[in-house]
Amino acid sequence: MPAPHYLFIAGGIGITPILTMIDQARQLGVPFTLLYGGRTEASMAFTDELAAGGGQVDLRPQDRHGLLDLVTAIADRPDGSRIYACGPAPLLDALDAACADLPAGTLRTERFVAREVGAPARTAPFTVRLARSDREVTVPTESSVLDAVTAAGVAVLSSCRQGVCGTCETGVLAGRVDHRDTLLDDDERQAGDCMFICVSRSVDDLLVLDL
Numbered sequence: 001m002p003a004p005h006y007l008f009i010a011g012g013i014g015i016t017p018i019l020t021m022i023d024q025a026r027q028l029g030v031p032f033t034l035l036y037g038g039r040t041e042a043s044m045a046f047t048d049e050l051a052a053g054g055g056q057v058d059l060r061p062q063d064r065h066g067l068l069d070l071v072t073a074i075a076d077r078p079d080g081s082r083i084y085a086c087g088p089a090p091l092l093d094a095l096d097a098a099c100a101d102l103p104a105g106t107l108r109t110e111r112f113v114a115r116e117v118g119a120p121a122r123t124a125p126f127t128v129r130l131a132r133s134d135r136e137v138t139v140p141t142e143s144s145v146l147d148a149v150t151a152a153g154v155a156v157l158s159s160c161r162q163g164v165c166g167t168c169e170t171g172v173l174a175g176r177v178d179h180r181d182t183l184l185d186d187d188e189r190q191a192g193d194c195m196f197i198c199v200s201r202s203v204d205d206l207l208v209l210d211l
Contacts, residue, residue, distance in 0.1 A: 002210075003082040006032040007073060009095060011087025012039070017110055017159045018086050019046055021167055024157045026054055033077065034058060037068040037091075070098045084159075084167060086110040105194070108166025108183065110159065121178040126202040130154060130211040131173055145197035145207075154211055156197065163199035170195055171210030176203035 006025055010018040015036055025032045033056040038044035041061040050057045060068055068091070074083070083106055085095050092109045099107040128145055129136050130152075139148040146158055146168055158168040163181030172195050179189045181196040188194070197209070 003030070003080055005078045005081040006030060007077045007081050007083045008032055008034045008036075009068070009070070009073065009083065009085040009087070009091075010034065010036045011068070011091040012037075012043075013045070014085070014087030014091075014110070015045055016086075017165060018084065019050075020159045021084055021157060022050070022053070022055065024155070028155055028157070031055065031078075033073075035068055035070075035073045036060065037062060037065075037087075039063065070095055074098055074102075081106075083107045084110075084165065086165065104188070105169070108169065110165035110167075117180045120180070120201055121203045122201060126204065127206050128202070129206060129208045131208055133211055139201070144199065145195075145201065145209075149197065149209075149211065156211065158198055161198045163196050166196065168196050168198045170197050173208040173210055175207035177201075177207070178203050 008018045008021060022032065022034060034050065035058050036044065037060045040063050044059065044061060047059055083099065085092060086109065092111060095107065095109065123141055125138055125140050127136055127138055128149065133154055135152060137148050137152045139145050146156060149156060156168055159165045163183065166183050172193055177192055177195045178201045179195065180199040180201065183196065
């Protein structure tokens with residue numbers, strides 16, 4: 001979902017999917033902050049690559065700094081920031097608790113486990129209208145909305161492509177969504193105002209997206 005700023009939080013090998021998000025944020029010119037922790041600095045991957053790029057990068061090896069200060073990172077983020085995180089379960093559980101009072105959808109976490117879903121509601125191709133780009137794109141049966149939109153030249157932040165991380169969240173302006181992610185609860189699915197375009201699809205011939 002577009003935002004004026006992103007706060008990325010990574011623990012251990014959770015930096016791998018976060019790195020993809022950072023690369024895309026840099027390409028889109030969106031400011032971001034990374035809070036990255038690991039047991040020791042030597043155990044933390046991609047530190048040279050992260051330090052060489054743009055954005056505010058805060059490396060916090062646990063043997064020198066202790067556990068990540070999630071409360072401060074969340075409090076200090078700019079207004080309107082969205083938070084994306086990946087790492088061990090204790091980190092993500094602590095982050096869920098720290099973000100409990102934030103507006104729904106502010107935090108998205110990647111736990112690498114996709115839920116089982118049945119057959120899609122629709123097997124025929126459908127059209128997505130990109131409202132801000134003033135374009136229409138056909139989504140073939142064998143393609144995701146994300147793949148079709150990206151192939152049409154519209155850049156969208158993405159990472160897992162399994163509906164588990166929330167990076168590709170996109171606003172829905174019209175049409176019914178066949179939700180196939182692990183993230184939205186029943187009320188959010190019923191509202192139908194957002195979707196994760198790496199896995200979710202359209203029920204109808206036309207879906208209008210805020211892209």
